[in-house]
Every structure is written in C-alpha cells, then in structure tokens.
Amino acid sequence: MREFHKEGPRAEGAPVVWAGRDDGPALVVVDPSGAAKHNELPPTWDQLASHFQIAWCRIPASERSLEDVEDVLETLTERRASANLVASGEACPAAIAIARQFADIVSSVLLVDPVDDDNTGTLADTGIEVRVVARSHHGPSDRVEAPMPLGHPEVVDGVVSALASMS
Structure with missing residues (x-):
C-alpha cells in the first residue's frame, strides 16, 4: 500500500478519530x-454523526x-456493521483497494477529487x-487547491x- 506524508502540523494528533453513534x-x-x-x-460532519459511526482515519x-x-x-466487521468509505485525492486508489479487501461490509466508496x-x-x-461526490471548481471560488478538504460543506x-x- 502507498505511504502518505507524515510531516507538518496535520501529522500531529490521533491517527483515528471515532465519533457519532456506537453502533x-x-x-x-x-x-x-x-x-x-x-x-x-x-463541524460540517455533525449531521452525519447523529446517524452513523464515523471513523476519521488521519493518514x-x-x-x-x-x-x-x-x-x-x-x-x-466484528461489530457486524456495514461501512461506506469516503476518500480524497491521493487516498482514493488506496480506499478502492481496501474496499475490495472488505467487500463483505463495504457498501460504497465515495470519492472527492480522485486523482x-x-x-x-x-x-x-x-x-x-x-x-x-465532490470536485474542486478550479476557479476563483476555490480557496485551496484540489483535493477539496473533506470538511468542506460541498463534500x-x-x-x-x-x-x-443508495438507500
């Protein structure tokens, strides 16, 4: 599997943040x-946390x-929970590969600005x-380069x- 950059201020903190429901x-x-x-x-993800278990994997x-x-x-898998993966940019191919490994529980892979x-x-x-599910606009309304941040309201x-x- 591909390794991702592990430097800078975004590399600090827990690798996985759990939020939302317990089941x-x-x-x-x-x-x-x-x-x-x-x-x-x-904060944009609060509405989803009331309906889902969320595991935010900070690569x-x-x-x-x-x-x-x-x-x-x-x-x-142990909890017998279904899962949807959400991935951005350079993590999209890895998310697709991992979804294939866990095809018994993964329902979908939702991509943001796939490479x-x-x-x-x-x-x-x-x-x-x-x-x-979302793409950068590559225009004056974009404040950051692609990929669009996963916390963006459009995501x-x-x-x-x-x-x-899908439901």
Missing part, C-alpha cells in the same frame, strides 16, 4: 490531509498509514458502488446525497 452503519473517512487533528470531526498522523484503515474495518477517474468502475464485480452535501440515493 449501526459506519462512515470510514480516509483523509490524506489530516483534518480532525484535535480529536473532533469538522498523515499514522506511522502505520493505511493499516489503521484496515484495523477500523476489522473492528466494524484518477478511471478507477471509479473498478469495483463493479463486487457490488460496491464507487461514486465521485458533506455530496456524501449525504449519495447515501440518500
């Missing part, structure tokens, strides 16, 4: 930028990188839906819309 369906966020540094979800904060995501999915749109159909044989809106259309 039921889960959202597993694979975040290469390292948001949720202070053990709290971005830059982990010495083990993607092994933490696999550990989260193993925990969810390669060709990967969106790669899980068709598993029944796991792969969908792009949350895209996740909510995707989940609603």
